[in-house]
Amino acid sequence: MWDNAASLRMLANSLLGISMLLILIGVVHYTLHLPMFSIQTVQIKNVPEHVSIEQIKQVINEQIRGNFFTVDLQHARQAFEQLPWVRKVSVRRKFPWGLEVDVVEQVALARWSETALVNTYGEIFSAKSQQMLPVFSGQADTSVQMKNMYGELVAELQPLQQKLVKLSLSPRFAWQLSLENGMVLELGREQMKQRLARFVAVYPYSLAILKHTATHVDLRYRNGFAAFLPHGAGVQVKQTSRNRV
Numbered sequence: 001m002w003d004n005a006a007s008l009r010m011l012a013n014s015l016l017g018i019s020m021l022l023i024l025i026g027v028v029h030y031t032l033h034l035p036m037f038s039i040q041t042v043q044i045k046n047v048p049e050h051v052s053i054e055q056i057k058q059v060i061n062e063q064i065r066g067n068f069f070t071v072d073l074q075h076a077r078q079a080f081e082q083l084p085w086v087r088k089v090s091v092r093r094k095f096p097w098g099l100e101v102d103v104v105e106q107v108a109l110a111r112w113s114e115t116a117l118v119n120t121y122g123e124i125f126s127a128k129s130q131q132m133l134p135v136f137s138g139q140a141d142t143s144v145q146m147k148n149m150y151g152e153l154v155a156e157l158q159p160l161q162q163k164l165v166k167l168s169l170s171p172r173f174a175w176q177l178s179l180e181n182g183m184v185l186e187l188g189r190e191q192m193k194q195r196l197a198r199f200v201a202v203y204p205y206s207l208a209i210l211k212h213t214a215t216h217v218d219l220r221y222r223n224g225f226a227a228f229l230p231h232g233a234g235v236q237v238k239q240t241s242r243n244r245v
Contacts, residue, residue, distance in 0.1 A: 038067045041098035048105040050085035050127070059083065068097045076101075084127045087119065109147060110136045110167070122147030138169035145169070149192070153177060156196045160203060181213055188220040195219040 042060050063079035064071060073091045080089040080101060088104040106125055110118045111133050116126050118136055122144030136146045150167050157164060157179075166178035175187040187195055199219055207214050207227055214227040 039064065039071060039097060039099055041094075043094060043098060043100045045100065045102040046105065048083070048085050048103055050105065050129075051083050051103075055083055056080075064099070068093060068095075071099065087123075087125070108133055110134045110150065112143065113137050118143055118147060120147070134164055135166045136168075137166065139171065142169050149175065152193055153196060156193055156200060159200050183214055184216045186216070186218045186220055195225075199225055 042064070044056060047056075059079050059082075064076050066072065071093075073093075076099070077089045077091045080086060080091070080103065085106045086103055087106045090102045092100050094100040106117070106127065107120045108117045108127070108129055108131060109120045109122075111129075112118050112124050112135075114135065116124050117129060117133070118124055124140060124143050134150070136143065136150070138146055146167060146169055149169075150164065153167070154164055160179075162183075163180040164177050165180050168176040168178075170176070172189070174189050175192050176184065177187065178184050185196070185199070196219065199217065207217070210229070212230050214229055216228040218226045218228075
């Protein structure tokens with residue numbers, strides 16, 4: 001090999017090419033890390049109502065590393081998503097030398113067993129709120145199902161002008177709801193909307209005219225319901241069968 005001029009020239013050219021490539025990589029690396037490319041602005045789109053400017057600044061100062069070219073966008077996104085009331089974040093570079101952070105804020109629909117909140121997608125998240133919200137009580141994997149049922153039941157209740165303050169789903173998938181006037185309605189596991197609609201239709205001509213508001217109403221009858229009044233009194237409305245389902 002050492003006696004072969006052509007092989008020596010090829011080796012020399014290869015070594016020269018590798019050297020130039022390493023030099024080029026070094027120059028590019030050095031250039032990309034120059035202070036002139038440091039991130040100068042972070043623009044927050046849709047600033048969350050429940051997140052303070054101080055919290056946002058803390059994430060920017062402590063979690064965003066690198067410059068315009070080297071910043072880890074995924075790490076920055078995850079850091080912002082750790083803030084309370086933040087559901088989803090997208091982060092992108094914005095020329096010249098800035099970042100644009102688009103924040104999607106959580107919108108609370110209900111409380112989850114007094115310990116957390118449920119958003120409008122039926123997702124459970126941890127945050128504090130002073131809002132007057134209904135309470136959902138059920139298994140954690142049923143939060144989406146409860147969100148969907150809540151919307152349907154609220155629509156059925158509109159004629160009564162009574163707010164639904166608590167919605168419960170038992171481990172056996174039996175539904176129960178509580179109204180703002182203190183009335184508890186047992187809907188059972190079948191035909192929940194139909195049972196509630198039937199109750200709403202006859203309520204103005206039955207329980208609404210009584211002196212006392214019913215404390216508990218069992219709608220699990222095929223053709224009526226049973227209501228329980230204060231002091232243990234009871235009344236049955238349009239009941240034709242004692243069989244419950």
